[in-house]
Amino acid sequence: MKPENSPSASPEKKQPIWKSLASVNLTIFLLIFLAVSSIVGTLIPQHEAPAVYIQNYGYGTYQLLDSLSLLDLYHSGWFRLLLLLLALNLIVCTTDRLRHVWDILFPKEKRLNENAVLARPGTRALKYKANPSVVKAALLPILSGKLGDLKETTAGSTTILWREKGRLSRLGVYVVHLSVVIFYIAGIASSLGGFRTSVNLPEGAVVEQVPLPDTNVGYNLGFALRVDKFEAQFYPTGEPRDYRSDITIIENGKPVLNGNIRVNDPLTYKGITFYQASYGRFPKAIELNLVDKTSGKTLPLSVPFGQEAVLPDGLGTLRSLRVEPNVMDKGPAVQMLLTSPDGGQTDFWIFKNDPDFGRISKLPYRFLVTEVREGFYTGLQVAKEPGIPFVWAGSILMVLGIAVTFFMSHRKIWAVLEKKGEGTTVTIGGQTNKNKLGLEERLDNLYLQLQKSDIK
Amino acid sequence: MLSSKILAVVTFSYLAAVIFYLIALIFKTKIGQRIGSIITIGTFGAHTAAIILRWVESHKLGIGHAPFANFYESLVFFAWAIILIHFIAEYKYKIAHVGAFTVPFAFLSLAYASFSPGISSRIEPLVPALQSNWLIAHVITCFIGYGAFAVSCGLSIAYLLKRSNDKKDLDALNYRMIIFGFLFLTAGIATGSIWAHSAWGAYWQWDPKETWSLITWFVYAIILHIRLRGWHGKKIALLSIGGFLSVLFTYFGVNFLLSGLHSYIN
Numbered sequence: 264m265k266p267e268n269s270p271s272a273s274p275e276k277k278q279p280i281w282k283s284l285a286s287v288n289l290t291i292f293l294l295i296f297l298a299v300s301s302i303v304g305t306l307i308p309q310h311e312a313p314a315v316y317i318q319n320y321g322y323g324t325y326q327l328l329d330s331l332s333l334l335d336l337y338h339s340g341w342f343r344l345l346l347l348l349l350a351l352n353l354i355v356c357t358t359d360r361l362r363h364v365w366d367i368l369f370p371k372e373k374r375l376n377e378n379a380v381l382a383r384p385g386t387r388a389l390k391y392k393a394n395p396s397v398v399k400a401a402l403l404p405i406l407s408g409k410l411g412d413l414k415e416t417t418a419g420s421t422t423i424l425w426r427e428k429g430r431l432s433r434l435g436v437y438v439v440h441l442s443v444v445i446f447y448i449a450g451i452a453s454s455l456g457g458f459r460t461s462v463n464l465p466e467g468a469v470v471e472q473v474p475l476p477d478t479n480v481g482y483n484l485g486f487a488l489r490v491d492k493f494e495a496q497f498y499p500t501g502e503p504r505d506y507r508s509d510i511t512i513i514e515n516g517k518p519v520l521n522g523n524i525r526v527n528d529p530l531t532y533k534g535i536t537f538y539q540a541s542y543g544r545f546p547k548a549i550e551l552n553l554v555d556k557t558s559g560k561t562l563p564l565s566v567p568f569g570q571e572a573v574l575p576d577g578l579g580t581l582r583s584l585r586v587e588p589n590v591m592d593k594g595p596a597v598q599m600l601l602t603s604p605d606g607g608q609t610d611f612w613i614f615k616n617d618p619d620f621g622r623i624s625k626l627p628y629r630f631l632v633t634e635v636r637e638g639f640y641t642g643l644q645v646a647k648e649p650g651i652p653f654v655w656a657g658s659i660l661m662v663l664g665i666a667v668t669f670f671m672s673h674r675k676i677w678a679v680l681e682k683k684g685e686g687t688t689v690t691i692g693g694q695t696n697k698n699k700l701g702l703e704e705r706l707d708n709l710y711l712q713l714q715k716s717d718i719k
Numbered sequence: 720m721l722s723s724k725i726l727a728v729v730t731f732s733y734l735a736a737v738i739f740y741l742i743a744l745i746f747k748t749k750i751g752q753r754i755g756s757i758i759t760i761g762t763f764g765a766h767t768a769a770i771i772l773r774w775v776e777s778h779k780l781g782i783g784h785a786p787f788a789n790f791y792e793s794l795v796f797f798a799w800a801i802i803l804i805h806f807i808a809e810y811k812y813k814i815a816h817v818g819a820f821t822v823p824f825a826f827l828s829l830a831y832a833s834f835s836p837g838i839s840s841r842i843e844p845l846v847p848a849l850q851s852n853w854l855i856a857h858v859i860t861c862f863i864g865y866g867a868f869a870v871s872c873g874l875s876i877a878y879l880l881k882r883s884n885d886k887k888d889l890d891a892l893n894y895r896m897i898i899f900g901f902l903f904l905t906a907g908i909a910t911g912s913i914w915a916h917s918a919w920g921a922y923w924q925w926d927p928k929e930t931w932s933l934i935t936w937f938v939y940a941i942i943l944h945i946r947l948r949g950w951h952g953k954k955i956a957l958l959s960i961g962g963f964l965s966v967l968f969t970y971f972g973v974n975f976l977l978s979g980l981h982s983y984i985n
Contacts, residue, residue: 658909
């Protein structure tokens with residue numbers, strides 16, 4: 264039951280299923296279906312969290328949309344099936360028609376059949392008194408043109424002079440169809456052999472393994488990437504000008520490559536490409552001043568973010584927990600965890616703009632936040648996209664194919680010289696697969712030239 | 720900026736051309752047609768000069784870049800592409816009165832750019848995502864395509880309004896414009912996809928702009944295939960108008976109604 268897989272089926276006894284798979288009607292139906300589904304996919308936000316849908320559409324609608332795979336439409340089974348059907352349609356239609364076109368492209372007989380030529384409508388005839396060889400000699404300069412070499416076919420007393428151009432242009436449309444299939448290959452290659460994920464890396468961080476989306480496993484890069492520096496530049500107007508991560512690739516413990524990654528200028532190493540995707544700031548350390556409540560003496564203390572610092576006089580340790588830009592409308596604040604020597608723990612907030620609010624009475628100090636030192640992290644997109652050569656190939660072939668299909672034509676013009684008594688009849692005609700009006704104009708022109716010429 | 724002042728004048732100048740084309744169409748006067756054509760040619764010269772001047776101005780501001788970087792500039796270029804392709808219809812294919820149906824699109828695009836309060840005509844520096852040579856290739860191919868589709872839509876309206884039975888030329892040219900637009904839309908999507916790969920790390924993400932450009936591509940692909948089934952004339956004209964609505968949604972609707980990666984255009 265797979266006649267679509269048997270291209271050897273002769274055109275005379277085509278199976279109905281083969282016929283419908285090769286039909287333009289199916290193409291049109293599939294294109295309409297694809298267009299409408301794609302529109303639906305832009306109207307319903309795709310792969311959001313279920314809660315978002317339930318809030319916007321209600322639970323019942325959410326379930327309905329989900330069961331129809333409308334929430335990740337472009338990756339759904341039925342959408343892929345449509346694409347597959349279109350591919351099948353293209354391939355079958357191409358094989359079906361190519362056989363016919365092949366006979367035109369590479370004809371077994373390299374001559375023109377005078378009867379077939381003369382039977383074509385729209386031919387124009389002229390009669391001359393001179394014999395064919397004289398007429399032919401006079402005709403040659405008039406027939407010269409851009410239309411390929413002049414060829415000659417003789418059959419008995421009939422001579423056909425003809426020119427032909429653009430025979431291979433008949434292949435253009437099949438090149439376009441092939442390019443669509445190449446895009447499919449690109450998509451399949453990328454989804455089977457590729458991945459895309461992102462990592463946030465503080466300056467100085469080294470990454471050897473990146474998380475794969477929707478899984479718990481990491482992807483081993485096979486080398487390490489270290490972020491040496493991140494820099495964001497801005498125009499005087501405040502708009503971003505440049506984001507740049509300076510990186511080092513390390514293999515077997517040795518740096519092998521220094522490079523930088525910028526937007527529009529990714530870095531590829533061993534098939535893995537790193538893109539500048541985002542950036543951000545993170546707190547590196549909280550700089551405090553400890554002010555003795557009685558003497559007023561000030562002592563600086565630096566608490567690395569997320570780590571502990573030892574308080575003087577054996578009063579315990581201080582760990583920084585959080586840095587927030589605005590707490591209780593009192594502006595920036597840091598949350599600290601105090602661990603006393605006896606093991607007791609207390610957490611408290613220090614407000615930068617109001618050091619006496621929420622202070623801790625256990626300790627003989629007031630805390631002043633002098634600075635939250637920040638560092639940059641860079642957000643890199645990491646991707647392996649084995650489909651990209653196919654995207655290039657498909658793009659080039661499709662654009663060239665469309666240009667050839669629609670702007671070039673396969674065109675023949677001919678002059679048939681028949682000996683009639685002592686004289687000669689000249690019949691001019693032509694054939695084209697496109698722009699019939701253009702050919703008619705050309706033939707009219709030729710006819711006029713012949714009438715004006717001094718051939719007797 | 721001098722360039723945006725010139726473009727404001729250019730806008731009215733195209734309107735004047737439209738009025739003369741319409742006079743020619745309604746009162747069947749050759750002179751109206753001639754004046755409309757002369758105004759359009761002269762205005763197109765000023766339009767081109769303004770685009771080049773804008774490029775120069777951006778360099779003088781120290782943020783030199785091709786004038787394809789924001790919504791205002793894209794509208795100005797859209798109008799330019801429409802007129803460029805209008806010339807093919809008027810001079811190569813000698814379609815009489817075509818200006819009455821094509822130049823209005825250019826006028827509307829420029830009027831929207833110049834006089835909508837929401838659109839800034841300021842020359843803005845290029846954000847990192849747009850700093851690429853692909854910008855020029857992508858914008859030019861897309862807008863030549865859009866321009867051809869606009870002209871095709873104009874020809875379709877002309878076809879539907881014309882009462883005569885001899886409309887073969889209009890239909891033939893309409894079909895050629897669709898082909899021409901389709902070629903450039905394809906090139907526009909291809910350059911966009913390859914650019915997206917180097918800028919965002921993914922050549923296709925089903926972002927609304929990408930998806931709508933593909934929908935538009937489907938619509939015109941349908942027209943090209945349905946023509947093989949013998950459809951022509953009125954049916955193709957109606958489909959072409961539908962195709963242009965899809966172009967308009969890809970261009971404007973996506974920016975205003977759907978969010979996505981192309982949102983920096985506003």
